Amino acid sequence: MPHIGIAAELKRFATVPVCAVGSIFSIDQAESIISSGKSDLVAMGRAQVADPEIVKKSLAGHESDIMECTGCNDCVFWTTGDSQMYCSVNPALRKRDEGIVNDELYELYRAITEIDVFSPPRVYIEELLKVICDNLKYRFGTVIEVDDHGKGWLIASYNAPENYIEQVHRVTAPVLSSPSGEAIELRRIVVVRNALSDPRLAPWCGIVRSYNLKTIIWMPLFGRNRVYGTYVLYDTRIRDTSEEELQFLERIRVMISIALTSNQYLDRLIRKRRELEG
Ligand SMILES: Cc1cc2nc3c(=O)[nH]c(=O)nc-3n(C[C@H](O)[C@H](O)[C@H](O)COP(=O)(O)O)c2cc1C
Numbered sequence: 001m002p003h004i005g006i007a008a009e010l011k012r013f014a015t016v017p018v019c020a021v022g023s024i025f026s027i028d029q030a031e032s033i034i035s036s037g038k039s040d041l042v043a044m045g046r047a048q049v050a051d052p053e054i055v056k057k058s059l060a061g062h063e064s065d066i067m068e069c070t071g072c073n074d075c076v077f078w079t080t081g082d083s084q085m086y087c088s089v090n091p092a093l094r095k096r097d098e099g100i101v102n103d104e105l106y107e108l109y110r111a112i113t114e115i116d117v118f119s120p121p122r123v124y125i126e127e128l129l130k131v132i133c134d135n136l137k138y139r140f141g142t143v144i145e146v147d148d149h150g151k152g153w154l155i156a157s158y159n160a161p162e163n164y165i166e167q168v169h170r171v172t173a174p175v176l177s178s179p180s181g182e183a184i185e186l187r188r189i190v191v192v193r194n195a196l197s198d199p200r201l202a203p204w205c206g207i208v209r210s211y212n213l214k215t216i217i218w219m220p221l222f223g224r225n226r227v228y229g230t231y232v233l234y235d236t237r238i239r240d241t242s243e244e245e246l247q248f249l250e251r252i253r254v255m256i257s258i259a260l261t262s263n264q265y266l267d268r269l270i271r272k273r274r275e276l277e278g
């Protein structure tokens with residue numbers, strides 16, 4: 001309670017009631033400040049963010065149920081880079097504000113906010129794949145860019161097995177005949193839970209078998225007028241992917257799409273500079 005001395009000093013001269021504020025985290029502390037005569041009132045901000053029921057619980061004698069503010073300042077969102085306020089000890093508030101009710105997704109959200117948005121776009125995409133795979137326990141992830149003729153190539157990956165990319169490139173079947181093509185054409189997520197039994201993956205069945213791939217998820221990457229490709233997550237388990245997880249992956253699709261267009265722009269810029277430098 002670092003500011004109580006200031007309140008007490010003010011009270012010596014003030015002709016109006018004085019209110020103390022700053023790091024008053026319990027009703028006991030509040031009561032002792034007022035009973036000591038150092039201030040007339042107390043304001044409790046973060047204590048009520050941590051537990052909006054603090055007064056009610058205290059009056060009912062349920063102090064042990066109170067979620068006490070730790071003073072960590074994670075709620076001070078204008079300094080943490082978060083777009084909304086959340087509290088590290090009040091998960092109900094945190095989840096409601098973020099609209100995320102699943103702890104795994106919440107941790108993923110946290111990890112994403114820690115990625116440096118000023119990284120080169122390709123690095124940013126790889127970081128996104130990394131945090132998705134690490135937090136949601138996918139085996140690996142890739143981002144495939146597709147041109148206007150349906151020709152696809154790998155632009156970024158995380159944790160892909162050695163030689164995986166070479167093997168995929170060796171398959172001559174058009175990308176657009178795969179579930180990736182369906183995702184691109186219909187602009188929607190395509191989930192395959194048992195890759196070996198999906199006829200659309202027949203040309204790739206050797207690869208699917210050798211890496212024991214079960215669940216594969218394709219997310220289309222697109223802007224208003226153009227499709228850029230897909231981002232793909234692979235797992236060796238048959239996953240029961242929740243609607244909430246898919247919605248979250250859908251949100252990440254937008255971030256990867258933006259980074260991909262930035263990358264294309266950067267590539268064009270570098271090519272132009274090389275041309276000019278001769
Ligand atoms: C999330 C958050 C938002 C705040 N917004 C404002 C604000 O808009 N205006 C203001 O004067 N103080 C604001 N404050 C400061 C509080 O009013 C208060 O002075 C400060 O949190 C110290 O009190 P506490 O230790 O009880 O939290 C904010 C504090 C927090 C934690």
Ligand code: SF4
Nearest residue numbers: 069070072073075087
């Ligand atoms: S985020 Fe930290 S400082 Fe803010 S209210 Fe919660 S516990 Fe207190």
